Amino acid sequence: MSGLVVRDLQVVFDGFVAVGGVDLTVPSGDVRFIIGPNGAGKTTLIDAITGLARATGAVTFDEHELLGRKVHKIARLGVGRTFQNSTVFEELTVLQNLDIAAGWHRGPLTLLRRRSSVPPEVQNALETVRLTAVRDQLAGTLPHGQKQWLEIGMLLVQNAKLFLLDEPVAGMSHEERDATGELLGELSREHTVVVIEHDMDFLRRFARSVTVMHAGKVLSEGTVAQVQADPKVQEVYLGHPVEA
Amino acid sequence: MTTLQDPPVAVEASAAKAPRRFHALIGFGLAAVVLFALAPVALGDFRLGLLAKYLCLAIVAVGIGLAWGRGGMLTLGQGVFFGLGGYAMAMHLKLADAGPGELPDFMQLYGQLDALPWWWKPFANPAFALAATVLLPMLVAFLLGLLIFRRRVRGAYFAILSQALCAALAIFLIGQQGTTGGTNGLTDIQGFFGYDLNDPINRRMIYFIVAAALxxxxxxxxxxxxxxxxxxxxxxxxxxxxxxxxxxxPANVKLVAYVVAAGMAGLAGALFVPAVGIISPAMIGVVPSIEFVIGVAVGGRASLIGPALGAIAVAWAKTALSEKLPSAWTYFEGLLFILPVVFLPGGLASLAMYLRRRRSTSTEVTS
Structure with missing residues (x-):
């Protein structure tokens, strides 16, 4: 089946079970939110899928097995991710950041020459993530929200089919959140999107399906309404005074 | 100011690229004028010979600027590649000095050898020796780099490893006195591909070759x-x-920069031999390797011209100071490394950039 399929995934650090047997299926075109209290294993799950954390079990994306592959090989299969703290290249311009993200398949001759024009996919991404106006600005000078958009733009030009976004709207203003939500909607037309998020309001507005994790396991899964109605979820998560 | 007559902002973006290329061409032109016209006229034979030596160090520095300034690899062991290039060149020149079938002088002195060691033989061929001065360091850097970068050795560990390799090579050379000249190194080189190095005209020629290489x-x-x-x-x-x-x-990206820097250091070592007339373990060990990096730090590691200028300036200061105050140089050298790292991480090049930025903001204000 196409999309992301995770079977019995386990990640153990020095005897501590960070992810203990997770099964997860995210079909193509879904916008899946993964929520859960701190330490539930959400980021570790993404680390395992992208090759950063060693894991056992099985992870396939569009029928390619991911576990055991190196990070950059997994990226070449169309799996892209962002990080909680944005990790754009601060001393390069927005354009340079995007151009690099678009280029892993370039040959030595292209690499040794200067970039003579803006590649069309980079131009499209600039418009999609609304950064055309700050194209030649150093990425380090961008406000937080725009850095996160730049990260998403980098995934776009990288030709990622699966977007794994780790808290993309943390620290954003309301307007920025709304804009990011719209962006996720646009992305989902051609991509599969998985979002780790704490912001319940954001989740209710933009999630198509939700997976709740707790203590390294999947606690509940379904639509926003189904998950909210699940007594197990209410007990560990929504039961706490989250403005419901 | 001319900027007042310049066309307004809209044109600036498209115009910005052309002047940058233009600036670079002007920079290269100026450097060529200084190196090929001014310096040979202004400096006597002795000083010009010293400048040739400094320019060799500047070639190493350009490579370090690439690997360290742009690539973040603190190459504290460029002496290895400088030494490989230098010894490859010196081995050929010693064999050429000795004449066909003869052993180099030092081997006859304390080698007790009947025949040339097998690994000396190919260096009798000038084409092989010339190619080896650059390709051998690049090959060694490639193999080292594969091991180092694939295993994700970086930061201080990379620096320490580089330094250790450097010490190892120097110790190895010292230990093999019969075939490498030991502590003395390969000395008293007389000729350079048929030209007599004692002739001042030929020494000037070496200077021009070094300047062109830089x-x-x-x-x-x-x-x-x-x-x-x-x-x-x-x-x-x-x-x-x-x-x-x-x-x-990223291992591949770093590998390319590391190998290119090694090739530059090898070339510098090869040119250093005819320019100075000697190569020895003391010139390729830990201390000179650190001195290479100091020049780069002072000049500004991430800029193009900074490392070269910094290397020349530090080498010149070393000569000038050691002539007058032999014991003070070591302290001064330490200071030279600490000051830029603490107060001016971008080196002198960043000072120039800072001034340019101030000037451009002040013209913006006036216009």
Whole structure:
């Protein structure tokens, strides 16, 4: 089946079970939110899928097995991710950041020459993530929200089919959140999107399906309404005074 | 100011690229005038010979600027590659001095050898020796780099490893006195491909070759820095992990910069031999390797011209100070390393950039 399929995934650090047997299926075109209290294993799950954390079990994306592959090989299969703290290249311009993200398949001759024009996919991404106006600005000078958009733009030009976004709207203003939500909607037309998020309001507005994790396991899964109605979820998560 | 008559902002973006290239051409032209016209006229034979030596150090510095300034690899062991290039050249010149079938002088002295060791033999061939001065360091850097970068050795560990390799090579050379000249190194080199190095005219010729090599190396570094590879290298420096998630293997990117820097150091070593007339373990060990880096730090590691100018300035200061106050140089050298690292991480080049930026903001205000 196409999309992301995770079977019995386990990640153990020095005897501590960070992810203990997770099964997860995210079909193509879904916008899946993964929520859960701190330490539930959400980021570790993404680390395992992208090759950063060693894991056992099985992870396939569009029928390619991911576990055991190196990070950059997994990226070449169309799996892209962002990080909680944005990790754009601060001393390069927005354009340079995007151009690099678009280029892993370039040959030595292209690499040794200067970039003579803006590649069309980079131009499209600039418009999609609304950064055309700050194209030649150093990425380090961008406000937080725009850095996160730049990260998403980098995934776009990288030709990622699966977007794994780790808290993309943390620290954003309301307007920025709304804009990011719209962006996720646009992305989902051609991509599969998985979002780790704490912001319940954001989740209710933009999630198509939700997976709740707790203590390294999947606690509940379904639509926003189904998950909210699940007594197990209410007990560990929504039961706490989250403005419901 | 001319900026007042310049066309307004809209044209600036498209015009900005052409002047940058133009500036670079002017820079290269100026450097060529200084190196090929001014210096030979202004300096006597002795000082010109010293300048040739400094320019060799500047060639090493350009490579370090690429690997360290742009690639983030603190190459504290460039003496290894400088030494490989230098010894490859010196071995050939010693064999040429000795004449066909003869052993170099030092082997006859304390080698107790009947025949040339097998690994000396290919260096009798000038084409092989010349190619080896650059290709041998690059090959060694390639093999080392494969091991080091694939295993993700970086930061201080990389620096310490480089330094250790440097010490190892120097110790090895000292231990093999019969075939390498030991502590003395390969000395008293008389000729350079048929030209007598005692003749001042030929020594001037060596200076011009070194100056041309420096310009060529700067040209290579300039193209690498402005290319897409140069942008990628900075990305690897600032976010190695992030680059991995974009589908690149950063080990390969670093490897290219490391190998190019090694080739430059090898070339510098090869030119150092005819320029100075000697190569010895003391010139390629830990201390000279650190001195290479000091020049780069002072000049500004991430800029194109900074490392070269810094290397020349530090080498010149070393000569000048050791002539007057022999014991003070070591302290001064320590200071030279600490000051830029603490107060001016971008080196003198960043000072120039800072002044330019101030000037441009003040013209903006006035216009």
């Amino acid at each position: 310009l060529a190396v700067l040209g290579v570094a300039w193209q690498l820095m402005r290319s897409r590879f140069g942008e990628l290298l900075v990305a690897v420096r600032d976010g190695e992990e992030r680059v991995r998630f974009l589908g690149y293997d």
